[in-house]
Amino acid sequence: MPVIETEKLSKSFSRNEVVSSISLKVEKGEIFGFLGRNGAGKTTFVNMLTGITLPTSGRMLLLNNNNDIDQIKHRVGVLPDYSTFYDHLSAKDHLKYFCKVSGKPAATSKIEEVLRAVGLIGHEKKKVGKFSFGMKKKLGIAQALIHDPELLFLDEPTSGVDAESAIHIQRLILELQKNGKTIFMTSHNLDEVERICTRIAIMKEGHIHSTGTMKELKKKYQTRSRVQIKLSSHIKKEQKENIKNLLFSYSIEWKDSMLLVDVMAEEEIPTIVHALSKEGIDIFAVHVHEPSLQEIFLRQ
Amino acid sequence: MWAICFRECKDLFKGFKPVLIISILLGMAMVSTRLGAAFPDEIEGVTQKEMYTSGLTLTITLFGILFVFALSHSVVNKEIESKTIRFLVTKTSRNRILLGKFMGTVLFWLIIIGTCFTFITLTSRMFHLTNYIEIMIFLLYSISAAFLLSNTVPKSSQSMFIGLILALAIPGLSLWAYFSERWYIMWLKYVTPYYYTELAFPLQGVPLLFAALFIVLSLYLFKRRDF
Numbered sequence: 001m002p003v004i005e006t007e008k009l010s011k012s013f014s015r016n017e018v019v020s021s022i023s024l025k026v027e028k029g030e031i032f033g034f035l036g037r038n039g040a041g042k043t044t045f046v047n048m049l050t051g052i053t054l055p056t057s058g059r060m061l062l063l064n065n066n067n068d069i070d071q072i073k074h075r076v077g078v079l080p081d082y083s084t085f086y087d088h089l090s091a092k093d094h095l096k097y098f099c100k101v102s103g104k105p106a107a108t109s110k111i112e113e114v115l116r117a118v119g120l121i122g123h124e125k126k127k128v129g130k131f132s133f134g135m136k137k138k139l140g141i142a143q144a145l146i147h148d149p150e151l152l153f154l155d156e157p158t159s160g161v162d163a164e165s166a167i168h169i170q171r172l173i174l175e176l177q178k179n180g181k182t183i184f185m186t187s188h189n190l191d192e193v194e195r196i197c198t199r200i201a202i203m204k205e206g207h208i209h210s211t212g213t214m215k216e217l218k219k220k221y222q223t224r225s226r227v228q229i230k231l232s233s234h235i236k237k238e239q240k241e242n243i244k245n246l247l248f249s250y251s252i253e254w255k256d257s258m259l260l261v262d263v264m265a266e267e268e269i270p271t272i273v274h275a276l277s278k279e280g281i282d283i284f285a286v287h288v289h290e291p292s293l294q295e296i297f298l299r300q
Numbered sequence: 301m302w303a304i305c306f307r308e309c310k311d312l313f314k315g316f317k318p319v320l321i322i323s324i325l326l327g328m329a330m331v332s333t334r335l336g337a338a339f340p341d342e343i344e345g346v347t348q349k350e351m352y353t354s355g356l357t358l359t360i361t362l363f364g365i366l367f368v369f370a371l372s373h374s375v376v377n378k379e380i381e382s383k384t385i386r387f388l389v390t391k392t393s394r395n396r397i398l399l400g401k402f403m404g405t406v407l408f409w410l411i412i413i414g415t416c417f418t419f420i421t422l423t424s425r426m427f428h429l430t431n432y433i434e435i436m437i438f439l440l441y442s443i444s445a446a447f448l449l450s451n452t453v454p455k456s457s458q459s460m461f462i463g464l465i466l467a468l469a470i471p472g473l474s475l476w477a478y479f480s481e482r483w484y485i486m487w488l489k490y491v492t493p494y495y496y497t498e499l500a501f502p503l504q505g506v507p508l509l510f511a512a513l514f515i516v517l518s519l520y521l522f523k524r525r526d527f
Contacts, residue, residue, distance in 0.1 A: 013526075050390050053526040070393035078390035084383050088314075100303035102391045143387060 001064060003028045003151055003182045004049065009058035011044050018044045020206040021058065026184060026199075031177050033197030034186040035293075041206040042186045043081045043155055049184070050078045050153050063151060074102050077144035081155040081186075083136055087129030091120055091139050094128060095146045102147035110146065118142045119168055134161040141169065145176075152176065154185040158192060170196050194293040202296075217296055219265075227269055229259040229276070230285040239281060246275055301400040304388070308404025309411075312371055321367045322412055328355035329416040333423040352424040353431040356416055360435050361494065365470055368442035369463035372405050373449055374456035376522065381456055385527050394523050402447055402515060409439045434497060434504065441493045441507040444514035451518045 004026035011019040019041045026032045036042045047053035049060060051069040065072045085094055092111055099106035115121045118138040123131070128139065137160055144152055157173070158166040166189070173183055174196055187193050193200060194214060201211040210217060218225075235257050243259065244252065250272070253260040261272060269288065276283060312318055332355025339351060360367075376398070379385040388397050413435055421427050446463065453459040470492055477488035478495060489495040493507035 047526075052386050052389055054524065073391055073393070076390070078386075080383070080386040080390065082383055083386075085387075086384060097303060097307060098387060098391060101388060147391070 001028070002026060002061070003030075003063055004032075004184060005061040006049070007059040009045070009048060009060055010056050011041075011048055011053060012056045017056075018206055019048070022206075022208055024201065024208060024211070026182065028182050029177065029180060030199055031173060031183045031185065031197045033193035033200040034184065034203065035190070035193060035200060036186075036203035040203040042203055045203070046081070046153055046155050046184070046186060050076065050080075052078075052080060074104065074147060075150045077147065077149035077152045079137075079140045079144045079152075079154045079157055083140040085128040085131075085136060085139065088127060090125050090127055091115065091131075091142070092124040094139060095142060098143045099146045104147045110148075114142045114145050117145065117172055119165065134165055137161050138165065138169075141172070150181060152181055152183045152185075154183060156186055156188065158187065158189055166192070190292065190294045200293070214293065217293075218291060221296055224262040224264055225266065225291065226289040227261045227263055227272065228285075228287040228289060229261065229273070229283060230287075231257050231259055231276075232282045232284070233257045235281070239279075242279060243276065243281065246279060247272065301392070301396040301403070304392075304397060304400025305404040305407060308375070308401045309407045312405065312408040317370055318408075321371070322415075324363075325356060325359060325367075325412060325416050326419065328359040329353075329419050331355045333420050337423070350431075352420050352426070353417075353428045356413075356420070357431060357435060360413075360438060361497070362471055363467075364435075364438055365442045365445070366464070366467035368405075368409070368439060369446050369449070369467045371408075372443060372446040373459040373463035375401055375405065375447060376450040376518075377454055377459055378450075378456045380454070380525075380527060383527070389527055395519060398447070398515075398519055398522050402443065405443050405446075406440065409443065410436065413439070437505060437507050438493050438497070440511045441514075444511040444518070447518045448514040451521045 002025040004024065006022055006024045008021040008023055009019065010017060010021050022045060034042050044053060048055045049062065051073065062069065063072045063075055089097070095111045095114065096106040112121065115124050118141050120135065120138050120142060123135065128136065131139065141154070141157060144154065158169050161169065170192060177183060199211065199213055200217060202209045210220060212220065240254065247261060251262045263269060269286070273283060273286060333352050335351050335354065413432065417428060417432050449459050449463055453462055473488055474492040474494040477485045480486050491510065496504055496506045
C-alpha cells in the first residue's frame with residue numbers, strides 16, 4: 001500500500017496554476033527524489049503534502065489517512081525549504097519544544113541521539129541565532145527526526161551545506177531508509193539524487209514530466225550508453241578498419257587503443273564483444289559509462 | 301497545544317514592554333490600596349472595597365487594550381513572517397497552534413492581574429473576586445481582538461501601527477458613543493466592552509461573546525492560510 005498517494009492535486013495562486021493535477025504514488029521504504037528546475041512547483045507540491053499550503057483541488061492520502069493531515073502529523077517529519085528558528089533558543093530547547101508540540105515526550109537521550117546523528121553534538125546549548133546556515137540546516141533535519149516519524153519530507157536537505165556535511169546527511173538518509181522510513185526529498189544535486197534515491201520524479205512547469213527508477217528513466221528516454229573497450233596496444237590500422245566495418249551500425253570513436261562505442265541498450269554489449277572476439281581481437285577490459293541523471297535532466 | 305501555550309506565556313515575560321506594563325499595573329495597584337486604606341468610608345458612590353481596586357480597574361479600562369495590543373499585535377503574523385510557523389504547522393493542527401497561543405496569552409494576563417490582586421488582597425484583607433472577573437473579561441475581549449488583528453494584517457509592523465491607533469481610539473470613541481444619541485456613533489458602545497461593565501450579571505459577560513466571535517474568525521482565517 002502506498003505511503004503517499006495524490007490524485008489530481010493542484011494549487012493555484014490567484015490565476016497562476018503552480019501545480020497542475022499531479023497524481024503520484026510513493027511506496028513504503030522508498031527514497032523518492034523530486035527534481036525540477038527553480039519554479040517548477042516542487043516546493044509547493046511538498047508544502048501541500050505537509051500541510052503548509054492548502055491544495056486548490058485534488059485528493060491526497062498520507063499513511064492511509066484520507067485528506068486529514070492533522071491526524072498523522074505526529075507520524076510525519078518535515079524539513080521545510082526555508083528554515084528559520086527562534087534565535088533566542090538553543091538547539092536543545094528547539095528540539096524539546098518541537099517534540100512537545102508533536103505530542104511526544106522530550107527525552108534528553110532522544111535529543112542527544114538526534115543531535116549526534118546530524119552532527120550537532122557539542123552545539124546543543126548554543127543559541128541558534130549564532131548558528132551558520134549549514135548548522136541551521138542540520139537542526140532543521142534534527143527537528144524533522146525528533147519525534148521518530150515514519151515518513152520524512154526533506155526539501156533540499158543538502159543545499160547550502162559543505163561537502164563533508166552533505167555526505168554525512170546523505171549517509172543519514174540511507175540509514176533512515178534502512179530503518180524502514182520512507183523519504184520524499186527534493187534536491188538540486190542530481191548526483192545525490194542518482195546515488196541515493198530509489199525512484200525519481202522530474203517536474204516541469206507544474207506537471208510531473210516523468211517518474212521511475214534511474215534504469216526506467218534511461219530506457220524511457222533511450223539515452224545512449226558509452227562502452228569503453230580496451231584492446232591490445234599493438235592493434236594495427238587494418239584491424240581498426242575491420243572493426244569499423246564490423247560495427248558499421250554503431251557510432252564509434254578511437255582513443256589510442258581504446259574503442260568507444262555508443263549503444264542504445266545494455267543487451268547490445270555482448271553482441272559487440274562477441275563480434276570482436278570472432279575477428280580474433282583480444283579484449284582486455286570493458287567499461288560501460290552510463291548517462292548520468294544530469295544528462296537525462298538536461299534533455300527534459 | 302500546552303507546549304505552545306507555555307512557550308507563548310514565557311516569551312511574553314521577556315523584554316522591556318512586559319516589565320513596563322507589569323510595573324505600571326503593580327504601581328497602580330499599590331496607589332489604589334493606599335487610597336483604600338486612607339479613605340475608610342464611601343466617597344461619592346465609590347465604596348471602600350472598590351477603592352482598593354479602583355486604580356487597577358481605571359488603568360485597565362483606559363490602557364488595557366493598549367497594553368494587550370502592544371504585547372500581542374504580532375502573536376501570529378510574526379511567526380508567519382519569520383516562517384517559524386512552518387515548523388509548528390507541520391507538527392500539530394492549526395487550531396491547536398492558535399488556541400495554544402491564545403491560552404498562553406490569557407495565562408500571562410491571569411498571572412499579571414492575579415499578582416496585582418494578590419497584593420491588593422494582602423493589603424486590604426479582602427478578596428475582590430468580582431473585580432478580578434470584570435478585568436479578565438475586559439482583557440479576554442482585548443486579547444481575542446489582538447489575535448484577530450494579527451491574523452488579518454500580514455505584517456507585524458502594520459499590525460503594530462493599526463493596533464496602536466485602535467487601542468488609543470477605542471476608549472475615546474466608546475466614551476463618546478456611551479453619551480451620544482447620534483446614530484452613527486452610538487452603535488459603537490455595543491461592540492466595545494466598556495458599556496457592559498456598567499450592567500449587571502449576566503450582561504456583563506457579553507464581551508465574552510465578542511471574544512468568542514473574534515477567536516472563531518481568527519481560527520477560520522488561520523485555517524485557510526498558506527504559509
